[in-house]
Amino acid sequence: MVEFLRFRDDVPHEEPAVTLDAFLGQTNATAVRLESDEDARKLLPQLGQLALIEIAFPKFRDGRGYSAARILREAGYEGELRAAGDVLVDQIPLMRRCGFDSFVPEAAIDPAALERALGRYDDVYQKAADGRSPVWALRHG
Amino acid sequence: MYKYDQYDQAIVDARVEEFRDQVQRRLAGEISEDQFKPLRLMNGLYLQLHAYMLRVAIPYGTLDSRQMRMLAHIARKYDKDYGHFTTRQNLQYNWIKLEDAADILADLASVEMHAIQTSGNCIRNISSDQFAGAAADEVTDPRPWAELLRQWSTFHPEFSYLPRKFKIAVIAAEEDRAAVKLHDIGLQIHRNDAGELGFRVFVGGGMGRTPMVAPVIREFLPTADFVSYMEACLRVYNRYGRRDNIYKARIKILVHEIGAEEYARQVEEEWAHVKTLGLDPPAGEFERIAAHFAPPAFEGGLSDDLDRTDPDFALWLDQNVKAHKQPGYAIVNISLKPVSGIPGDASSAQIDLMADLAERYSFDELRVTHAQNIVLPHVKKADLYTIWQQLEANGLATPNLDLISDIIACPGLDYCSLANARSIPVAQKIADRFAGLDRQRDLGELKLKISGCINACGHHHAGHIGILGVDRKGTENYQLLLGGSGAEDASLGRITGPGFDEDGVVDAIERTVEKYRELRTEGERFLDTYRRVGMDPFKEAIYG
Numbered sequence: 001m002v003e004f005l006r007f008r009d010d011v012p013h014e015e016p017a018v019t020l021d022a023f024l025g026q027t028n029a030t031a032v033r034l035e036s037d038e039d040a041r042k043l044l045p046q047l048g049q050l051a052l053i054e055i056a057f058p059k060f061r062d063g064r065g066y067s068a069a070r071i072l073r074e075a076g077y078e079g080e081l082r083a084a085g086d087v088l089v090d091q092i093p094l095m096r097r098c099g100f101d102s103f104v105p106e107a108a109i110d111p112a113a114l115e116r117a118l119g120r121y122d123d124v125y126q127k128a129a130d131g132r133s134p135v136w137a138l139r140h141g
Numbered sequence: 142m143y144k145y146d147q148y149d150q151a152i153v154d155a156r157v158e159e160f161r162d163q164v165q166r167r168l169a170g171e172i173s174e175d176q177f178k179p180l181r182l183m184n185g186l187y188l189q190l191h192a193y194m195l196r197v198a199i200p201y202g203t204l205d206s207r208q209m210r211m212l213a214h215i216a217r218k219y220d221k222d223y224g225h226f227t228t229r230q231n232l233q234y235n236w237i238k239l240e241d242a243a244d245i246l247a248d249l250a251s252v253e254m255h256a257i258q259t260s261g262n263c264i265r266n267i268s269s270d271q272f273a274g275a276a277a278d279e280v281t282d283p284r285p286w287a288e289l290l291r292q293w294s295t296f297h298p299e300f301s302y303l304p305r306k307f308k309i310a311v312i313a314a315e316e317d318r319a320a321v322k323l324h325d326i327g328l329q330i331h332r333n334d335a336g337e338l339g340f341r342v343f344v345g346g347g348m349g350r351t352p353m354v355a356p357v358i359r360e361f362l363p364t365a366d367f368v369s370y371m372e373a374c375l376r377v378y379n380r381y382g383r384r385d386n387i388y389k390a391r392i393k394i395l396v397h398e399i400g401a402e403e404y405a406r407q408v409e410e411e412w413a414h415v416k417t418l419g420l421d422p423p424a425g426e427f428e429r430i431a432a433h434f435a436p437p438a439f440e441g442g443l444s445d446d447l448d449r450t451d452p453d454f455a456l457w458l459d460q461n462v463k464a465h466k467q468p469g470y471a472i473v474n475i476s477l478k479p480v481s482g483i484p485g486d487a488s489s490a491q492i493d494l495m496a497d498l499a500e501r502y503s504f505d506e507l508r509v510t511h512a513q514n515i516v517l518p519h520v521k522k523a524d525l526y527t528i529w530q531q532l533e534a535n536g537l538a539t540p541n542l543d544l545i546s547d548i549i550a551c552p553g554l555d556y557c558s559l560a561n562a563r564s565i566p567v568a569q570k571i572a573d574r575f576a577g578l579d580r581q582r583d584l585g586e587l588k589l590k591i592s593g594c595i596n597a598c599g600h601h602h603a604g605h606i607g608i609l610g611v612d613r614k615g616t617e618n619y620q621l622l623l624g625g626s627g628a629e630d631a632s633l634g635r636i637t638g639p640g641f642d643e644d645g646v647v648d649a650i651e652r653t654v655e656k657y658r659e660l661r662t663e664g665e666r667f668l669d670t671y672r673r674v675g676m677d678p679f680k681e682a683i684y685g
Contacts, residue, residue: 060176060179060302061179061262061302061384062302062384063262063299063300063301063302063303063304063379064379064380064384066298066299066300066301066302066379067299067376067379067380068380070299074414074418088172088176090163090180091302093298094296094298094299094301095298097298098298098299110171113162113166113171116162117159117162120155120158120159121152121155121296122151122155123148123151123152124296124298125152125292125293125295125296125297126292126293126297126298126368126420127418127419127420128298128299134422135148135149135152135292136292136422136423136426137422138148139146139148139426139429140423140425140426140429
């Protein structure tokens with residue numbers, strides 16, 4: 001069972017994440033944690049200095065973090081984007097599509113089930129933050 | 142009709158295996174019921190009072206005979222030999238075993254069907270006009286746009302955990318046969334002054350415990366921007382829709398609380414960003430889809446004459462057959478509302494028979510209506526008598542379309558774990574009371590809708606006459622509402638006053654319609670009379 005998943009090749013960031021309020025009030029933090037009700041767009045002016053953004057999932061039903069992740073990727077953020085909290089194996093493929101590339105699930109995840117889930121669909125219907133070509137693009141390639 | 146290509150088929154096949162995996166993990170105890178619930182719900186599987194209920198998607202209510210026969214086959218093999226057509230143009234099975242669910246999905250996938258997103262807090266099956274492609278009043282066939290939405294919304298990575306469920310309907314006519322203003326998003330395709338097609342966008346309608354008629358947030362959305370604009374609408378909702386209270390989580394509450402103008406402003410702002418991302422498929426993709434919905438090869442030069450000598454046939458013609466845009470053709474409505482029947486239910490044999498008729502006489506197409514009936518959309522007038530005879534022989538020729546016994550009813554407390562009261566027996570008692578066809582025809586168009594709880598699956602708010610079943614100190618009690626409409630003149634019904642028991646509400650309806658007969662002017666429907674005279678005369682008639 002796995003407690004930390006990372007889909008990046010660079011060295012994991014060591015600095016602990018600060019709250020959004022703390023981040024906005026100081027100039028040199030490089031890691032921040034967004035709660036699910038916080039506006040990801042507040043980070044946009046200072047995206048360049050961030051190496052890690054952690055987005056909280058207090059409950060798996062709370063899907064605001066999916067939009068937050070895409071907004072950050074759409075704005076050009078290339079650092080680590082971490083989903084932390086009530087993250088379930090069947091959600092990770094969707095989260096990967098929204099731009100998350102690391103995961104700290106509350107309950108450890110079965111790597112075999114995750115591998116099956118991530119390899120399930122060869123193709124997708126819509127563009128998202130993962131660069132995959134949707135089937136409409138493949139059809140008219 | 143749309144046909145899957147290899148991509149569509151591969152995605153639906155993969156879904157079957159994904160669900161099989163999820164069920165196996167649940168049965169093995171690897172995931173809790175709480176964790177399994179959103180997974181099975183996203184696949185239309187509910188745990189009801191007596192068994193699992195499986196809801197099968199019928200995208201925009203269109204299917205062919207092969208698919209229809211598969212629905213009958215599944216009913217026979219895995220259920221109790223019948224299915225229930227729903228107000229969202231879907232079909233539900235009421236007696237499913239969890240262990241069989243993946244096999245059923247595999248059977249569905251073999252005929253290009255699925256149960257994807259027929260429940261859960263995601264974008265649900267897209268609904269549409271049951272007369273699409275056949276109605277004289279449409280500006281275009283709305284279904285290619287609905288199919289585009291089906292594909293865009295399927296496993297949408299950002300919108301699979303919305304605050305609440307999300308229902309979208311698309312029409313392309315002035316007459317609204319799909320209740321678009323009572324949807325989370327309603328889309329009406331129309332032409333602008335330059336003759337171009339675009340969407341009138343309604344957002345924030347719905348029924349449930351806080352019914353709302355949707356305001357327009359954009360009068361004309363060019364078709365090229367369709368997907369990116371939908372993306373912006375959903376993103377604003379996903380970020381700002383309420384998540385603190387399940388009863389306030391639908392988009393209608395967000396739109397109501399911040400106002401339609403402010404919601405529209407936020408959508409425009411988001412869209413200004415989103416449309417730069419290249420999310421809209423090229424025109425070629427729409428054209429590829431639209432080619433599947435090309436009109437069938439209608440014969441030209443057919444006569445519109447009909448032999449009306451059989452009086453029962455003539456009755457059915459006048460009530461259940463509607464005008465087609467092609468001369469010599471007609472639209473046949475098959476009522477699933479026989480007296481003493483369960484609204485929307487059909488046996489496997491009846492489903493097979495309707496499939497046979499569609500294959501032989503209607504270019505292999507059927508439609509499901511939100512009023513829980515079936516349509517054969519493209520029938521030669523010369524074949525109508527033969528079709529009627531076969532329907533008649535199988536209990537499917539009840540000539541009551543849009544009459545008081547053409548009742549929409551939710552499954553109610555006979556099946557549903559949310560219900561407070563039974564709906565089906567009330568529907569049956571009303572249909573029995575008004576069984577005389579002359580009386581029904583004299584009352585004219587009268588849309589009666591029954592819900593067994595405040596969630597309003599039976600559309601009671603939108604009934605010309607609506608009934609809401611509630612639980613009052615442990616006994617079933619029925620409130621009566623008047624004046625609702627789900628059509629282009631959408632309105633919400635008002636409660637008449639104190640509720641009734643099961644027989645009492647039937648009596649109250651009888652007093653209501655007798656009052657209407659007394660007050661109506663020539664050609665006035667019940668709804669028109671109610672709107673003219675208001676609630677008071679009816680209240681007095683009901684409560685004395």
